Amino acid sequence: xxxxxxxxxxxxxxxxxxxxxxxxxxxxxxxxxxxxxxxxxxxxxxxxxxxxxxxxxxxxxxxxxxxxxxxxxxxxxxxxxxxxxxxxxxxxxxxxxxxxxxxxxxxxxxxxxxxxxxxxxxxxxxxxxxxxxxxxxxxxxxxxxxxxxxx
Amino acid sequence: xxxxxxxxxxxxxxxxxxxxxxxxxxxxxxxxxxxxxxxxxxxxxxxxxxxxxxxxxxxxxxxxxxxxxxxxxxxxxxxxxxxxxxxxxxxxxxxxxxxxxxxxxxxxxxxxxxxx
Numbered sequence: 579x580x581x582x583x584x585x586x587x588x589x590x591x592x593x594x595x596x597x598x599x600x601x602x603x604x605x606x607x608x609x610x611x612x613x614x615x616x617x618x619x620x621x622x623x624x625x626x627x628x629x630x631x632x633x634x635x636x637x638x639x640x641x642x643x644x645x646x647x648x649x650x651x652x653x654x655x656x657x658x659x660x661x662x663x664x665x666x667x668x669x670x671x672x673x674x675x676x677x678x679x680x681x682x683x684x685x686x687x688x689x690x691x692x693x694x695x696x697x698x699x700x701x702x703x704x705x706x707x708x709x710x711x712x713x714x715x716x717x718x719x720x721x722x723x724x725x726x727x728x729x
Numbered sequence: 730x731x732x733x734x735x736x737x738x739x740x741x742x743x744x745x746x747x748x749x750x751x752x753x754x755x756x757x758x759x760x761x762x763x764x765x766x767x768x769x770x771x772x773x774x775x776x777x778x779x780x781x782x783x784x785x786x787x788x789x790x791x792x793x794x795x796x797x798x799x800x801x802x803x804x805x806x807x808x809x810x811x812x813x814x815x816x817x818x819x820x821x822x823x824x825x826x827x828x829x830x831x832x833x834x835x836x837x838x839x840x841x842x843x844x845x
Binding site: 596597599600603620621624627628631632635638639679681684685686687688689690692693696697 | 751752783784788812816819821
């Protein structure tokens with residue numbers, strides 16, 4: 579694990595309700611624009627917004643917190659990467675046990691974690707003091723071996 | 730997200746604007762359900778003004794397709810923005826839906842099918 583400290587942190591705490599997904603998405607865009615690097619293009623921003631939407635929707639729909647809990651969205655800006663963290667205190671899940679979607683069946687659901695894992699460079703899920711913590715890292719300049727660093 | 734509706738003969742073109750995610754999925758599901766109930770299952774989804782879609786948005790598109798297919802209807806997709814098309818391709822949804830460059834082309838494809 580990289581132990582360096584972020585240069586900046588931005589936090590949004592909001593009620594676990596679907597109506598706030600757009601707020602979280604808008605903040606993703608604002609945070610990415612605020613970093614002000616040429617390497618942060620539309621593709622980078624879209625991926626961060628997608629990952630946050632998937633992670634927050636998972637919490638709202640599946641953690642048992644819908645309309646009665648809170649989500650903490652934390653952006654940690656480092657010199658070379660953006661770490662986006664989604665925290666909740668719901669029932670959690672084992673990210674390693676989430677299956678890859680069956681693409682031939684075109685199922686209605688089951689794509690969220692797949693999209694996060696394939697679009698981010700590093701994904702880590704931990705439970706600390708009752709908080710489920712999903713950390714999603716995207717480097718500003720992707721490492722050549724980005725496939726190898728996915729967890 | 731907003732949904733506006735245009736009719737071209739027997740075909741209904743739904744124009745979506747905004748984000749298609751879990752917060753807007755129910756509006757799409759309800760709209761499609763109402764059209765099917767009224768006997769209008771030949772649909773075009775015009776996505777020109779959709780700037781964001783996630784897996785919940787895709788999910789309601791698939792569910793809607795299943796709903797109209799049960800009554801011999803169909804959904805054709807038109808005018809995807811690049812980032813939305815990318816999500817379709819990542820999840821292989823571009824193999825499930827017919828995708829057109831414009832809602833006019835999508836609507837005309839129904840007519841061509843009828844002539845066939």
